[in-house]
Amino acid sequence: MPIQEHTGDATPRKPLLAPATKRRVLLGTALLTCILFGGLVVPQWYQSYKYRKEELVGYDDRGLKHLAQIEAAITTFYTKNGYYPPSSLISPYIDDSRNFTRSSQNTTVWIPSLATAGSVILQPIDPVNDDIYYYRYMTDKPPAKKYELDCQLSDKNLQQDNGNNPDRYETGTDLTLLP
Numbered sequence: 001m002p003i004q005e006h007t008g009d010a011t012p013r014k015p016l017l018a019p020a021t022k023r024r025v026l027l028g029t030a031l032l033t034c035i036l037f038g039g040l041v042v043p044q045w046y047q048s049y050k051y052r053k054e055e056l057v058g059y060d061d062r063g064l065k066h067l068a069q070i071e072a073a074i075t076t077f078y079t080k081n082g083y084y085p086p087s088s089l090i091s092p093y094i095d096d097s098r099n100f101t102r103s104s105q106n107t108t109v110w111i112p113s114l115a116t117a118g119s120v121i122l123q124p125i126d127p128v129n130d131d132i133y134y135y136r137y138m139t140d141k142p143p144a145k146k147y148e149l150d151c152q153l154s155d156k157n158l159q160q161d162n163g164n165n166p167d168r169y170e171t172g173t174d175l176t177l178l179p
């Protein structure tokens with residue numbers, strides 16, 4: 001029997017899917033993946049965003065309330081003594097909440113001159129208290145006639161206070177004391 005030369009298929013094999021169909025399948029798969037991924041990720045992202053926003057609004061409210069409490073104590077001190085409790089007498093002459101932690105018993109006396117006078121027992125401290133979110137207090141030379149308190153807020157609009165530092169919320173009788 002003569003050996004037959006293998007010449008291959010007479011007709012080229014057809015691809016399983018036509019290129020146009022293949023593209024549609026790929027697009028459909030990509031779209032489905034996007035929908036599934038979006039359905040899983042977007043609600044989680046939104047929840048996290050919503051929580052963070054509420055947390056920051058709460059944070060700002062708390063910061064403003066804390067500063068108002070400290071100011072009330074400072075004003076009481078002034079009414080009683082005729083001068084404000086002086087800020088630190090050591091350069092840079094600023095009382096800074098970062099020097100204290102919540103676990104420390106010094107937490108309540110980050111403005112020492114205010115505590116020793118007995119005008120206030122609890123001095124609120126920034127709940128974050130890191131290198132961005134913290135409180136500061138500064139007066140002019142004793143007997144102090146001017147003071148300033150400041151803090152960092154998450155809502156920058158709340159920091160439009162005509163002070164000299166656009167990055168912090170400032171309050172007091174002279175908003176140029178703290179740099």
Ligand SMILES: [Ca+2]
Nearest residue numbers: 164175176178
């Ligand atoms: Ca200032």
